[in-house]
Amino acid sequence: MMELFQFRKCILIKLVAISLLVSLIHVSTVEAKIRRYKWEAKYEYKSPDCYKKLVATINGKSPGPTIMAQQGDTVVVELKNSLMTENLAVHWHGIRQIGTPWSDGTEGVSQCPIMPGETFTYKFVVDRPGTYLYHAHYGMLRDAGLYGSIRVSLPDGKSEPFDYDYDRSIILNDWYHKSTHELATGLSSIPFSWVGEPQSLLIQGKGKFDCSQSLGASVCNASNPECSPYALTVIPGKTYRLRIGSLTSLSALSFQIEDHNMTVVEADGHYVEPFVVKNLFIYSGETYSVLIKADKDPSRNYWITTNVVSRSPNTTNGLAILNYYPNHPRRSPSTVPPTGPYWDNVSLRLTQSLSIKSRQGFIVTPPQTSDRMIVFLNTQNSINGYVRWSVNNVSFTHPHTPYLIAVKHNLTHEFDQTPPPDGYDFVNYDIYNIRNNPNATSSNGIYRLKFNTTVDVILQNAHSMNSTKSETHPWHLHGHDFWVLGYGEGKFDIYNDPKKYNLVNPIMKNTVPVHNYSWTALRFKADNPGVWAFHCHIESHFSMGMGVVFEEGIEKVGDLPSSIMGCGATKGGLPRP
Ligand SMILES: O=C1O[C@H]([C@@H](O)CO)C(O)=C1O
Helix, strand or coil: CHHHHHHHHHHHHHHHHHHHHHHHHHHHHHHCCEEEEEEEEEEEEECCCCECEEEEEECCECCCCCEEEECCCEEEEEEEECCCCCCECEEEECCCCCCCHHHCCCECCCECCECCCCEEEEEEECCCCEEEEEEECCCCHHHHCCEEEEEEECCCCCCCCCCCCEEEEEEEEEECCCCHHHHHHHHCCCCCCCCCCCCEEEECCECCCCCCCCCCCCCECCCCHHHCCCEEEECCCCEEEEEEEECCCCCEEEEEECCECEEEEEECCEEEEEEEECEEEECCCCEEEEEEECCCCCCCCEEEEEEEECCCCCCCCEEEEEEECCCCCCCCCCCCCCCCCCCCCHHHHHHHHHHCEECCCCCCCCCCCCCEEEEEEEEEEEECCEEEEEECCEEECCCCCCHHHHHHCCCHHHCCCCCCCCCCCCCCCCCCCCCCCCECEEECCCEEECCCCEEEEEEECCCCCCCCCCCCEEEEECCCCEEEEEEEECCCCCCCHHHHCCCCCECEECEEEECCCEEEEEEEECCCCEEEEEEECCHHHHHCCCEEEEEECHHHCCCCCHHHCCCHHHCCCCCCC
């Protein structure tokens, strides 16, 4: 009897084990989906802020389609360049491209440009849940409207550490009426012609330029439905997760919703220890999730606004409508739209930056020490009469052969083999004044990092060349997230400031501002084999040389696909080193 019982028990255990195994296999096959997209990039006449101009679209839209995926999925984007006369590359901003550095979409770094008429396929895994972006990474093409959102949700059955009823993605932008070609030409000419302040601010691709400036209805038509304000419809009583991303060309923004507080819960794909704000400061390349509750008087709509901060604004505020259902989405509130905080209040912005900490229960503790410290002094310079931006007095230029190919195949003659400096003259440099000698050099040399080491990067801001200000610069790192260890005003003190680092619960991000006359300290692990750009996300500043490139673990990078080749030294195949 006992034996029969044991036998049955054994069979039962085996059955349970088999069914568990089957369900595990089932879960893993259900989880890892392939999300396929077929996109065509082309120019179309559009009027996002009522002013008609050529806009770079994806499948006829700007912002382009939102990529919706679950953690662990593989995204495949077959991208056709139908821009007719312009090259293309698309960067998946915030996706680390582990094992696929050739899919990072950075022209000159990870691939040759996609030529007009060509189709290029990007394939990568979205390994973490969160809010990300995509945008053109060729010349200043992003500014022409080629961008969109990536939303990575948790696998089925897993839930976020906060509750909400609905999820919405909103991209903030600023908008120029001149073509990107005109803007880029002005920046690289003698005399220098600055892009100036943008003509309008867009919220989810819509803005309002004042057409009364006598342009004629064929150019600017205030009643064009294309430029009716974006309406975010909410059901009274419900909680909304707003995934807000900024892809401004230049502007740092403040975002606010009339009468509604926002609880910040996510930054660049990482959970934030929740904190409540009336306005959200957001810099180009950053993403945040905020929760809002539709718990105000439901008989009316409310204004959503954006305004420029950190530069003296000359652009009307962005306007959208928070539409309480069932009010009409076009019904403008009769109230005055909130104007946001004063543009020049640096300490308010610094305070918000310092409030962003990693959420309890989700903290990834940083290594407590680093192997290398690199200090990047950000300055505006002059090189042979051209206005440029530099890092440690070196202004970045692209080589003809993408670094990933040149480094992997040891094509040493393709770029300067001398690495740029790890620091500047800490003792004598006065960050508060226009420099005595504005001259700098340019180079396409790169920083080579020892694989798996911990690297600290200190961004040091300074006075610009001929204005009366120091400007905010949002820096974006490809291929990694970094821990934000600290921010401070003035000149970074390499002996004492590291003692004040937050090594307990720093947030991890991929984009971070360095505030006016201030420093920002970051730490990351050089553990992602590849070649990665790190640059100011202001499109004109990057095109004026404000960036660097890191290489790590190139020997661990697999065979490069031939689809990324075809330019520079790889015209007609790979040359010998
Ligand atoms: O790169 C820039 O150039 C101008 C100004 O410094 C010179 O006109 C400006 O505001 C920038 O951000």
